[in-house]
Amino acid sequence: MKDLHFYQQLNDETRLSAEEEARLDEALEATSTSRQLLKGLPEEAPSLAWRSQLNEKLLDLGGKPKPKRLGWRLPSMAAGVAACSLALFAYLQSPTSVAAPDSGLESQLVAFHSEQNSAWEVSAIGGDVPELTSTTSSDSDLWGPSELTPY
Amino acid sequence: MRRPKPQNDLALERLPSAVKLMWKSFGQLTYRGQRVVEFSLNGERHRNVEMILVQNQRARYEFDKGSSWEGHIIVEDGRSRIHFDPAKNEIERGPKHRDEVIARLRGMLSNPRTRVTQSAGGTVAGRETQLVQATEGQGNVLTKLWIDSATGLLLKRELFDRVGTRTAFFEFTRINFRPTIDPSEFEIRRAGAKVVSPVDRLKKVAQKEGLPAYHLPPTSGAELINIRPIKHRVPALAQMYQFKGKRLSLFVLKGDVNEKRIGGLAGRDAHVHRWTTGGVTLVLMGDPSPKELEVLSSQVRLAR
Numbered sequence A: 001m002k003d004l005h006f007y008q009q010l011n012d013e014t015r016l017s018a019e020e021e022a023r024l025d026e027a028l029e030a031t032s033t034s035r036q037l038l039k040g041l042p043e044e045a046p047s048l049a050w051r052s053q054l055n056e057k058l059l060d061l062g063g064k065p066k067p068k069r070l071g072w073r074l075p076s077m078a079a080g081v082a083a084c085s086l087a088l089f090a091y092l093q094s095p096t097s098v099a100a101p102d103s104g105l106e107s108q109l110v111a112f113h114s115e116q117n118s119a120w121e122v123s124a125i126g127g128d129v130p131e132l133t134s135t136t137s138s139d140s141d142l143w144g145p146s147e148l149t150p151y
Numbered sequence B: 001m002r003r004p005k006p007q008n009d010l011a012l013e014r015l016p017s018a019v020k021l022m023w024k025s026f027g028q029l030t031y032r033g034q035r036v037v038e039f040s041l042n043g044e045r046h047r048n049v050e051m052i053l054v055q056n057q058r059a060r061y062e063f064d065k066g067s068s069w070e071g072h073i074i075v076e077d078g079r080s081r082i083h084f085d086p087a088k089n090e091i092e093r094g095p096k097h098r099d100e101v102i103a104r105l106r107g108m109l110s111n112p113r114t115r116v117t118q119s120a121g122g123t124v125a126g127r128e129t130q131l132v133q134a135t136e137g138q139g140n141v142l143t144k145l146w147i148d149s150a151t152g153l154l155l156k157r158e159l160f161d162r163v164g165t166r167t168a169f170f171e172f173t174r175i176n177f178r179p180t181i182d183p184s185e186f187e188i189r190r191a192g193a194k195v196v197s198p199v200d201r202l203k204k205v206a207q208k209e210g211l212p213a214y215h216l217p218p219t220s221g222a223e224l225i226n227i228r229p230i231k232h233r234v235p236a237l238a239q240m241y242q243f244k245g246k247r248l249s250l251f252v253l254k255g256d257v258n259e260k261r262i263g264g265l266a267g268r269d270a271h272v273h274r275w276t277t278g279g280v281t282l283v284l285m286g287d288p289s290p291k292e293l294e295v296l297s298s299q300v301r302l303a304r
Helices: A002-012 A018-040 A048-062 A073-093 A101-124 B007-013 B017-025 B098-110 B198-208 B260-269 B288-296
Strands: B030-043 B044-055 B058-063 B074-075 B081-085 B092-096 B115-122 B127-135 B141-148 B153-160 B166-178 B193-196 B222-229 B234-242 B246-253 B271-277 B280-286
Touching: A101 B030, A101 B098, A101 B153, A101 B166, A101 B222, A101 B234, A101 B246, A101 B260, A101 B280, B007 B098, B017 B098, B017 B115, B017 B127, B017 B141, B030 B153, B092 B198, B092 B222, B098 B141, B098 B246, B115 B141, B115 B153, B127 B153, B193 B198, B198 B222, B198 B234, B260 B280, B271 B288, B280 B288
Parallel strands: B092 B193
Antiparallel strands: B030 B044, B030 B166, B044 B058, B058 B074, B074 B081, B081 B092, B115 B127, B127 B141, B141 B153, B153 B166, B222 B234, B234 B246, B246 B280, B271 B280
């Protein structure tokens, strides 16, 4: 029963008393000594039945592992999220001399370059789109429409 | 001892016969014809009917009724390109266009990554053609060319985007290889018309958009061929240049853009260089290498 309580404490990561810490050190020491002793033995594969029995014993002794409790971590995580949101809000609101990168504009530049290139490949006029210009010349109608097609 | 041929010349030698005939005949043919042209700009589809007259290095283009550029006249006199805009009553003189297009096509077809095939193309404007198809490494079609089997004239061309959509094309509907020509057809004389340069127009458009008129001066080797404002929330202006047989855009923007994102969107089609100066963002995008773009960026000046 005492072992079970000790195991529970280790599992929950609760603070150990000085006596318990000494006991843990002793146990760990014993483990390393045993490991050294075992290394000296000839290698032999343990049987599956023996391994199964060992697993059952361990389960009986420790019970089902509990999910880790967030405990003190929850308030600090919430504070972190709040700080990030505040920083993002401040960044978006701050006045800057050059606007933040504009993904719409980026794709428009690439599309523009590509379209212009194609237009110049096939046409005499290229991408020189006529501007909507009202003519002042009195005889302009002799040459064509007074207003060119807008785009 | 003979010097080995450059890679590009070797690639040109391997091209199909119709392409070789096209190179050979370029600048040697005389014809008058009509062609339908379609392309997209700002998501809008434009369709023109162009009336073309070509005599060797010289060319004249007019636009039929109902075309987006109805009334405009363009003449290439072998040295430069002269464009008459009837609405503004302006004559603009800029660099030659035809040579540049053929140089770019040459670059695409001679690229070792481009696969070029030839097959029978049927008739275009009543003429027998050879269909030449250029595909990139993965097998996606870049362009299709219908070349007149007898003369080498490019009678039809289609361009495709990355997903195989036809983005632009032209197709001759009439062609006459024995036209009657008056020498005055390769001149533009219009009393009262204002003669402007592309830089004059740039300054005017930049002022209207409230942007500084940054440009690549002729000393950089780049020739300005087009200027347009971009319709967006922030003021933006685009210029297109010819540079050593390559093409590039210079963008002047009030807003900022992410260079990596633009590079990602452009993919292998173009290189990108972005920097800021005088409160605006400048972007160079196009065929030149990243190093060339960087060198060009140092030559960008305010137009005077």
